[in-house]
């Protein structure tokens with residue numbers, strides 16, 4: 001959580017507001033704008049809350065949506081479910097994404113899919129925003145209505161940094177508390193949360209426009225004098241030193257961030273004479289560290305990934321939690337049945353998006369979502385949406401031998417088993433014994449019968465076991481993609497951590513590759529994933545593996561959204577096939593930051609110069625080395 005959130009300061013002024021004002025923005029103007037913005041925001045928030053109170057009214061009246069006061073959305077779900085009741089649908093399907101779900105009835109056409117998205121919001125034409133695309137996901141968590149909410153700090157800060165399935169992380173109401181805030185009597189029609197979100201977005205847009213007008217009025221009144229050109233001035237070295245002793249308040253820092261970004265976005269016009277781009281970047285970095293609470297090392301690394309404006313979006317997204325999502329366990333139930341059961345408990349939910357047939361987004365729930373009878377019975381896993389992705393890419397098939405090299409607490413292992421319909425074998429390994437307890441518990445709860453659990457350092461594979469059809473390496477990482485869940489990442493990762501982690505990731509990935517059999521008739525596939533967004537933990541690791549193992553190549557992940565991986569970064573070039581890898585970001589995809597790469601192994605022999613290695617082709621075959629000992 002950044003200082004802004006911790007100190008409960010208001011949300012930053014919208015950038016577009018500041019961008020409209022040419023020249024120096026005085027402190028007085030800043031204060032005025034801030035005041036205007038907050039006043040306007042308060043008005044809008046209060047209006048939004050009033051509108052938002054309707055669902056709770058039904059609750060207060062003892063009429064939840066599944067009873068006499070039934071919102072359109074619940075009716076639609078029910079209608080859809082009833083329709084599907086009549087069709088005989090397999091509980092589990094293989095081949096990655098196309099598993100059974102309520103939107104997967106056999107006769108379903110594309111048109112039907114469209115009508116399913118209707119269900120998201122009867123009059124919301126933006127349903128496609130949730131689908132697999134690089135466009136921003138417009139689904140807005142309620143917490144966004146509260147600009148300075150601390151609720152996100154409830155998020156899971158456990159070692160399980162990719163956000164999977166620790167019951168206690170979900171058993172609290174978390175972001176759902178905000179639901180109660182909307183409790184108020186009203187005569188108006190009940191609204192769905194989606195309606196509320198839509199309305200709130202409209203209000204936000206209006207607010208931004210109002211603020212823009214206010215700012216322009218102030219500017220027109222002469223508070224911002226452009227003269228010929230009054231330029232924003234960076235602080236001098238002395239001022240910077242003085243600020244170390246007596247820091248500015250957050251509003252001032254925030255204003256300066258916006259000023260610097262404005263200058264950087266129009267550098268030729270707005271720069272101060274004698275100042276370089278790096279002067280501005282250095283000050284921006286200091287200010288962002290202070291404002292969002294990151295250490296300088298990590299801030300610099302993250303700033304390098306984005307344009308400055310996008311970096312702000314990324315950092316802002318890290319200040320709010322992602323939606324709670326669950327994965328239907330198709331070994332035990334179907335998504336439509338699960339949805340119906342949860343709706344009957346008053347849970348407000350939606351499919352995550354068209355890219356998954358097993359995921360549900362939980363908007364609010366009157367019961368702890370990690371303690372429902374359905375949860376206890378293993379009908380679902382509380383699992384971050386991003387955590388579905390590597391398994392969809394891996395696409396394990398029935399009767400295969402699959403290795404999940406770092407498996408705890410088991411979100412991906414159990415998803416593999418579901419896709420494999422409990423056939424074949426999943427070896428669920430993790431080096432951490434403590435974390436394996438949760439892995440074993442999840443395997444039992446979800447009714448997984450095709451997994452064995454082991455506790456090796458992944459680097460020991462394939463000496464322990466080899467010849468797998470597929471290997472998933474969901475690698476230990478810095479967690480820069482899950483900062484909204486674990487804010488400690490902002491300050492506790494330094495150069496040594498990154499050096500240690502990237503070495504480990506490289507070694508684990510070579511082991512994962514060597515553990516797969518290129519002779520597999522169905523697979524020969526390796527998936528590498530992390531919940532980090534840094535290039536050194538992702539593209540650089542993949543590039544290293546491509547260089548060390550010419551017997552593999554990158555293939556399409558099968559994920560039709562996400563940004564392409566970097567093929568060059570800050571003067572460094574990677575193999576061009578790195579464009580096949582996929583990056584996911586909180587500010588774009590409304591899911592944790594994530595990286596997925598998929599390899600196909602083409603041969604069990606590695607020919608690299610004078611070295612030739614033979615790697616296992618059958619189960620349990622030991623690594624045989626020729627000529628020279630292999631060093632990872």
Ligand SMILES: C[S@@+](CC[C@H](N)C(=O)[O-])C[C@H]1O[C@@H](n2cnc3c(N)ncnc32)[C@H](O)[C@@H]1O
Pocket residue numbers: 161162164387405406407408409410411412413429430431432435456457458459474475476477
């Ligand atoms: C990102 S988490 C895995 C999450 C898991 N795949 C899931 O979906 O639930 C990374 C895991 O790597 C494990 N790990 C760390 N070093 C390891 C090693 N040398 N060999 C195997 N596992 C390791 C950690 O204990 C941690 O559980």
